[in-house]
Every structure is written in C-alpha cells, then in structure tokens.
Amino acid sequence: MFETLSDRLAGVFTGLRGKGRLSPADIDATAREIRIALLEADVALPVVRQFIAAIKERASGEELSQALNPAQQVIKIVNEELIAILGGETRRLEFAKTPPTVIMLAGLQGAGKTTLAGKLARWLKGQGHTPLLVAADLQRPNAVTQLQVVGEQAGVTVFAPDPGNTSGVEISGPGGDPVAVSRNGVAEAKAKLHDVVIVDTAGRLGVDADMMQQAASIRDAVDPDEILFVVDAMIGQDAVTTAEAFRDGVGFTGVVLTKLDGDARGGAALSVRQVTGAPIMFASTGEKLSDFDTFHPDRMAARILGMGDMLTLIEQA
Amino acid sequence: SRSQNAFGRSMLGLLGAGTMDEDSWTDVEDTLLLADLGSQAATEIAEKLRTEVAAHGINSPAEAKALLRRVLVEAVDPTMDRSVRALPHDGRPSVVLVVGVNGTGKTTTTGKLARVLVGSDRSVVLGAADTFRAAAADQLQTWGARAGATVVRSAEGTDPASVAFDAVKRGIDEGADAVLIDTAGRLHTKTGLMDELGKVKRVVEKQAKVDEVLLVLDATTGQNGLVQARVFADVVDITGIVLTKLDGTAKGGIVVAVQRALGVPVKLVGLGEGQDDLAPFEAEAFVDALLG
Numbered sequence: 215m216f217e218t219l220s221d222r223l224a225g226v227f228t229g230l231r232g233k234g235r236l237s238p239a240d241i242d243a244t245a246r247e248i249r250i251a252l253l254e255a256d257v258a259l260p261v262v263r264q265f266i267a268a269i270k271e272r273a274s275g276e277e278l279s280q281a282l283n284p285a286q287q288v289i290k291i292v293n294e295e296l297i298a299i300l301g302g303e304t305r306r307l308e309f310a311k312t313p314p315t316v317i318m319l320a321g322l323q324g325a326g327k328t329t330l331a332g333k334l335a336r337w338l339k340g341q342g343h344t345p346l347l348v349a350a351d352l353q354r355p356n357a358v359t360q361l362q363v364v365g366e367q368a369g370v371t372v373f374a375p376d377p378g379n380t381s382g383v384e385i386s387g388p389g390g391d392p393v394a395v396s397r398n399g400v401a402e403a404k405a406k407l408h409d410v411v412i413v414d415t416a417g418r419l420g421v422d423a424d425m426m427q428q429a430a431s432i433r434d435a436v437d438p439d440e441i442l443f444v445v446d447a448m449i450g451q452d453a454v455t456t457a458e459a460f461r462d463g464v465g466f467t468g469v470v471l472t473k474l475d476g477d478a479r480g481g482a483a484l485s486v487r488q489v490t491g492a493p494i495m496f497a498s499t500g501e502k503l504s505d506f507d508t509f510h511p512d513r514m515a516a517r518i519l520g521m522g523d524m525l526t527l528i529e530q531a
Numbered sequence: 532s533r534s535q536n537a538f539g540r541s542m543l544g545l546l547g548a549g550t551m552d553e554d555s556w557t558d559v560e561d562t563l564l565l566a567d568l569g570s571q572a573a574t575e576i577a578e579k580l581r582t583e584v585a586a587h588g589i590n591s592p593a594e595a596k597a598l599l600r601r602v603l604v605e606a607v608d609p610t611m612d613r614s615v616r617a618l619p620h621d622g623r624p625s626v627v628l629v630v631g632v633n634g635t636g637k638t639t640t641t642g643k644l645a646r647v648l649v650g651s652d653r654s655v656v657l658g659a660a661d662t663f664r665a666a667a668a669d670q671l672q673t674w675g676a677r678a679g680a681t682v683v684r685s686a687e688g689t690d691p692a693s694v695a696f697d698a699v700k701r702g703i704d705e706g707a708d709a710v711l712i713d714t715a716g717r718l719h720t721k722t723g724l725m726d727e728l729g730k731v732k733r734v735v736e737k738q739a740k741v742d743e744v745l746l747v748l749d750a751t752t753g754q755n756g757l758v759q760a761r762v763f764a765d766v767v768d769i770t771g772i773v774l775t776k777l778d779g780t781a782k783g784g785i786v787v788a789v790q791r792a793l794g795v796p797v798k799l800v801g802l803g804e805g806q807d808d809l810a811p812f813e814a815e816a817f818v819d820a821l822l823g
C-alpha cells in the first residue's frame with residue numbers, strides 16, 4: 215500500500231538522466247520524497263531530520279555516476295547511509311571472563327521479552343552453552359508459567375522460586391521480590407555451573423518511575439554483561455522517547471528487534487540505533503523459538519525503504 | 532508528560548504567531564506526525580487548519596487553542612456510536628470476540644472487560660481460544676478468577692474454534708450475560724492464522740451471532756496499525772477498536788486514520804495493567820491528551 219522510495223524518486227527524476235550533478239532543486243525534491251518514505255516506515259521525526267540533512271550534504275557533493283540514473287544514485291546514497299547507521303559496529307554477545315555470563319532483558323509490555331528469553335536460551339544451548347532462565351517477572355499474570363513452558367520447549371532449566379502473579383496468589387501491590395529472584399538466580403547458576411544466565415523481567419513503561427527503578431535494582435543485583443533492550447518492530451514515533459527512557463533508567467548494551475516476520479517497515483531500528491548508539495544484535499522473526507536470527511543491517515535498510523529489489527537494481531546499473 | 536506538553540506548546544506557538552509561513556505549516560504537520568497520525572492524516576488536518584485560519588483569522592492563543600482542538604476533535608468524530616454490545620439480548624448472552632496482533636493487550640482487555648461486567652452484576656464466561664501461546668489460558672484463568680468469571684479452556688494445541696464454540700455453548704446453557712472470547716495474537720500477514728480466526732468466528736456463529744469484534748491496537752503502534760486494522764476488518768469484520776497502553780508516552784494517533792479508513796470507532800482505552808484500567812474512549816479526552 216505504500217509507494218516504494220524508488221517509485222517516488224523515479225517520479226521526481228523523470229527526464230533528469232545524466233546531468234552531472236544534482237541541482238539544489240533536485241535535491242530538495244528528493245529530500246521531500248525521502249522524508250515521506252521514512253515517515254511511512256515509522257522512522258522517528260527527529261531522526262528523519264538528521265538523516266535528511268546528512269543525505270542532502272552528501273548528494274550535493276557527489277559527482278553523478280554515468281552508470282546510474284539520478285534516482286538510482288540517490289537510492290544508493292540513502293541505502294549506504296542507512297546501512298552505516300544500522301550496522302556501525304555489529305558485534306557478538308559479550309561473554310564474561312569468569313562465568314556465568316549474565317544477560318538481562320528489558321522493554322515495554324508485550325514487546326517479546328519472554329519469547330526472546332526462550333529463543334536465546336535455545337540458541338545458546340545449540341552452541342554448547344548451559345543457560346539458566348530466571349523468572350523475574352512476578353507482575354504479569356502467569357509470566358512465570360509462560361517462562362516455564364518456554365524453558366521446557368527450549369530444553370533448559372528455569373529458575374522460578376516465586377510463582378508470581380497467578381490466580382492462586384493474593385494480589386498485593388507489585389508482589390514478590392524480582393530483585394531477590396534475580397540475585398538468587400545468578401547464585402543458583404554459579405552453584406549448578408550454568409555458564410549463562412538470562413533474566414526475564416516484567417514489561418514496563420518508560421514513564422513508570424517505580425518500575426524503572428526496579429529494573430535498575432535488578433541490574434545492580436546481577437551485574438549483567440549484556441542488557442538487551444527488546445523493541446517491537448511495529449513501534450511508531452514513541453521509539454525515541456522509550457529508548458531514551460530505558461537508556462537513562464536502566465541502560466542497555468544491545469537492541470533486539472521483534473516481530474520482524476510481519477510487514478512493518480521497522481523504522482524504529484534506525485531511530486533506536488541513531489538515538490542511543492547501541493547496536494542492534496538480534497532479530498526475532500516469529501512465535502516459535504527457532505524464529506531468531508542475528509541482525510542484518512543491509513536487509514533492514516532495504517526493508518525500511520520498502521525495496522527488497524534495491525540491491526539487484528543497483529547491481530544491474 | 533513532557534512530550535504531550537511539547538505538542539501543545541509548539542502547535543499553539545505556531546497558531547498564535549499570526550502569520551504562518553510555509554515552514555510553520557510544515558511544523559504543524561510534523562507535530563501531528565509525532566503523535567503517529569501518519570503523513571496522510573497529518574496533511575489533511577493541517578490543510579483543514581489552514582482553511583480555518585484563513586477564513587476566521589486567529590487573534591489570541593486562546594482562539595488558536597480552541598480552533599486546533601475543534602479541528603482535531605472533528606477528525607476523531609465524537610458522533611460515532613461507541614457503545615460496547617456486551618449485554619444479553621433475545622434470551623441469550625452477548626458474544627464478544629477479541630482479536631489483534633501479538634502482545635497488544637487482548638488477554639488483559641478481556642480480563643478487564645469481564646471485571647467491568649461482573650462489577651455490574653453480570654455473569655460472564657471467558658473463552659480461552661488462544662491455545663497456542665505458552666500459558667495463555669493460565670493467564671486468562673488468573674484474570675477470570677480475579678474478576679469472578681467462569682473460564683472455558685482446553686489443552687494447548689486444541690482447535691481454537693472448538694474452544695470458542697464450547698465457551699459460547701456454556702454461556703448459553705448457564706444463562707450467562709456475556710461470553711468474551713480471547714484469541715491468540717496473530718500477525719495480519721499470516722494467512723493461515725487469519726483463516727483460523729475467520730473459522731473461529733464462523734463456528735461460534737453456528738450458535739449465536741457475534742455481537743462485537745474488538746480489535747486491540749497498542750498505542751505505541753506506528754503506521755502498521757492501519758494495515759493491521761484493514762486486514763482484520765476483512766477477515767472478521769471488526770466492530771470496535773480498543774486502544775491499549777495509553778498510560779505510556781505514545782499517543783495512539785494511528786487510530787485517527789483507522790477510524791477514517793474503516794469507519795470503525797475506538798470504543799475503549801487501556802490505561803494500565805490493573806483490573807480497573809479500562810475506560811470508554813472519549814474523543815475530547817483523547818485530543819486533550821494529544822495537546823498535553
């Protein structure tokens with residue numbers, strides 16, 4: 215339903231083939247189209263602005279190649295800049311020198327943390343690690359049960375000393391002590407020689423000061439090697455506010471983008487990366503535990519621009 | 532919150548500034564974009580403002596605020612019927628189907644709605660037709676126990692249509708007032724899962740008409756929300772939107788486009804994770820939240 219950037223730019227550049235350099239007017243017209251394309255892809259407005267400024271500067275300096283028409287030329291520049299931001303320094307998980315390696319998950323409600331915990335555990339187990347899942351979401355009804363089921367599917371041990379919020383338990387404020395559960399989880403891993411600990415935490419809003427404080431306390435209790443911010447690829451303009459709130463409230467070392475199996479363009483990838491500088495490390499691509507991949511900046515760039523065919527398009531030229 | 536105030540301030544600053552140059556109009560649009568209205572709705576609303584400003588002239592910040600508020604409220608259309616059809620009729624319970632993509636708040640909303648109904652002395656049956664997600668039925672069971680509603684569930688992997696059928700049957704047999712069916716989250720792009728959802732509705736309708744199909748949209752959702760709504764509307768003919776997680780910083784502006792495109796009203800809003808954090812949607816309050 216959205217026009218792709220190549221369609222848009224083709225319109226702008228009709229009849230402009232082989233002009234040597236783009237005129238300032240061409241560049242303005244181009245910038246408008248790129249702006250709309252990025253906004254439709256849910257890239258956050260402040261990030262769009264920054265990005266457009268960078269593209270404008272580069273496009274006006276660049277000598278137009280004879281091999282490419284102006285639209286292709288601009289697409290190439292946009293694509294390269296997107297990959298540069300998204301890819302920057304992709305890196306692998308940081309493992310602790312002395313095990314266990316502690317990975318803490320954090321994010322908004324429903325982003326996909328618990329599912330990701332299972333995916334990570336399964337993936338790490340496949341590489342010969344012996345992960346322990348820690349059920350530190352005592353808030354969402356039956357979050358602990360959910361993690362137990364997921365752990366069973368992944369074939370890994372789940373540390374769940376507190377049943378959390380279930381129908382058998384009286385509701386009393388936030389209930390339970392997720393900080394103690396997390397701390398004890400790490401101790402358990404040491405005692406039972408698990409080399410990785412994955413702490414699943416409750417979903418929380420950036421504006422919820424108490425819950426952000428709780429996340430910081432969990433962090434302080436487990437001293438994580440990685441804090442992964444889990445964010446839904448469907449998120450819109452709120453991506454920046456939320457990413458900043460988690461960066462300031464708990465801090466994170468990496469980002470995981472979820473629900474990439476849908477058709478959301480996933481502009482949040484660009485927003486979060488640009489605003490926080492944290493690398494996007496993994497992509498979650500389905501509900502099954504095997505639907506998990508390392509992050510590919512080039513695919514993400516093509517997706518944001520709505521052009522899976524872009525690479526072939528440029529290679530042909 | 533901070534961003535809500537920023538929205539109001541920048542709009543009012545612009546509108547109160549007397550002369551509006553092209554850049555200022557771009558900024559008006561930008562401000563709407565930040566609330567996730569999307570470029571088309573934002574452009575349309577900015578155009579309308581432009582016409583009104585030209586026609587009436589704006590002399591004071593108070594006038595500017597009133598004008599802006601009016602244009603936005605009109606865009607949200609306060610005249611739509613937003614009542615939730617959750618009361619018994621024709622001697623049988625009402626049937627409500629709750630649908631949406633993964634993690635938006637379907638189960639939570641189902642639980643909260645049960646709580647509202649039970650709170651006004653209605654008897655409620657909950658159908659746990661999410662037989663896929665880990666512990667989904669347990670989650671609904673917890674909500675049901677708290678609200679005082681009966682839960683009909685089955686083993687993981689059971690055909691969701693048969694669970695939904697059983698829930699409605701139970702509701703009819705028990706003379707319940709409402710049957711609320713929670714379904715599994717599914718992305719609108721997965722045709723197999725969407726077909727499954729269509730089947731859930733068809734099978735239920737062998738016994739009783741589905742009175743209300745609520746699409747649960749997460750307020751943080753960007754432009755994909757419109758695509759979701761279109762596909763769900765095609766498959767199960769949604770009759771209302773529930774906009775959840777409005778207690779965060781997201782404005783949920785995508786529902787403006789959804790309402791316009793589909794003519795389906797937002798009926799309820801989710802304002803937290805607690806049992807009582809469900810409220811009727813009010814156009815004025817929604818706009819005021821946008822304006823901060």
Ligand SMILES: Nc1nc2c(ncn2[C@@H]2O[C@H](COP(=O)(O)OP(=O)(O)OP(=O)(O)O)[C@@H](O)[C@H]2O)c(=O)[nH]1
Nearest residue numbers: 323324325326327328329417473498499500633634
């Ligand atoms: N399609 C799809 N669904 C996903 C993906 N990751 C998670 N989900 C689904 O999204 C929903 C929410 O996932 P959870 O793992 O429970 O999310 P969470 O962040 O732990 O949620 P809270 O604990 O409530 O904050 C579930 O229905 C998952 O099956 C994904 O990559 N693709």
Ligand SMILES: Nc1nc2c(ncn2[C@@H]2O[C@H](COP(=O)(O)OP(=O)(O)OP(=O)(O)O)[C@@H](O)[C@H]2O)c(=O)[nH]1
Nearest residue numbers: 323324633634635636637638639716776801802803
């Ligand atoms: N802050 C806030 N959180 C909410 C709201 N509604 C639901 N949640 C939370 O969002 C998360 C997901 O809610 P669920 O009700 O499990 O969502 P769902 O749509 O049933 O998810 P799936 O069945 O996995 O697709 C949970 O952590 C809820 O507590 C709301 O209005 N505000």
Ligand SMILES: [Mg+2]
Nearest residue numbers: 327328351357
């Ligand atoms: Mg969870």
Ligand SMILES: [Mg+2]
Nearest residue numbers: 637638661667
């Ligand atoms: Mg659910």
